[in-house]
Amino acid sequence: MIQARGPEPVIAMILVPTDFSPCSREALTYAAALAKRFGAKIVLFHVIETWSYAMTESLQWTDLYANLTTVVEPLLDGLVQELREGGVAAAGAFTQGVSYDEIVKKARDERADLIVIGTHGRRGMGHFLMGSVAERVVRMSPCPVLTVRGA
Numbered sequence: 685m686i687q688a689r690g691p692e693p694v695i696a697m698i699l700v701p702t703d704f705s706p707c708s709r710e711a712l713t714y715a716a717a718l719a720k721r722f723g724a725k726i727v728l729f730h731v732i733e734t735w736s737y738a739m740t741e742s743l744q745w746t747d748l749y750a751n752l753t754t755v756v757e758p759l760l761d762g763l764v765q766e767l768r769e770g771g772v773a774a775a776g777a778f779t780q781g782v783s784y785d786e787i788v789k790k791a792r793d794e795r796a797d798l799i800v801i802g803t804h805g806r807r808g809m810g811h812f813l814m815g816s817v818a819e820r821v822v823r824m825s826p827c828p829v830l831t832v833r834g835a
Contacts, residue, residue, distance in 0.1 A: 695722040699796040701729050701787045701821070704759055707834025711802035712763065714832050716772050718800070725773040728763055729790050730756055731783040753778070784820035792826050799829045 700715045702708040712728070719726050732752050760776035767774035779786050791799055803818035822829045 693797070695724050695797045697794055697796050697798075698724050698726050699729055699787070699791050699794060699799045700726055701731070701783070701799070701801050701817075702760075702763070703730065703802075705802065705804075705834070707802035707804050707832075709802075710834050711800050711830075711832040712767075714830065715800035716767060716770060718798070718830075719767075719772045719774075720770075724797070725775070726767055727790070727794055727796070728760055728767070728774060728776045729787065730760060730776075730778040731786045732756065732778060732780045733783065734781055783817045784824065787817070787821050788824045788826070796827050798827060799825055801829060801831055802834050803831045804834055 695718065698715050698719055700708075700712055702712065712726075715726055718724065756778050760778060764774045764776040777790070779790075787799070787801070790796075799821060801818045801821055803816065818829075818831050822831065
């Protein structure tokens, strides 16, 4: 039998990074169950990668970040609304940057007690080429991280 060394950990704020994939949705399901159990608030967080600037065929620079915010904002709002309708306190936020750096920074800024993040479970060359945001978050996080493997 495992005995506790001190008081039960408090989980009041859960950060849930999302890329709006089915894998992220699975992580959100786990986070919502935990939030209900502990009475915690969820902050749903999306990072628009910094490479979101492009050149069009007319050789003019296009700020994709501005364009992507018009897509990201309603997606986040919809998920936050779903959580609230399910009885979970929730808020949404997004920023631009390098995903794992911004997730760790947001966890510190929000004083997250837990991060729940989906992982695509890539291996081999896919992992080598794409890297793993979840893996880097686990290594750099100021708080515990629950990884949820997507189907």
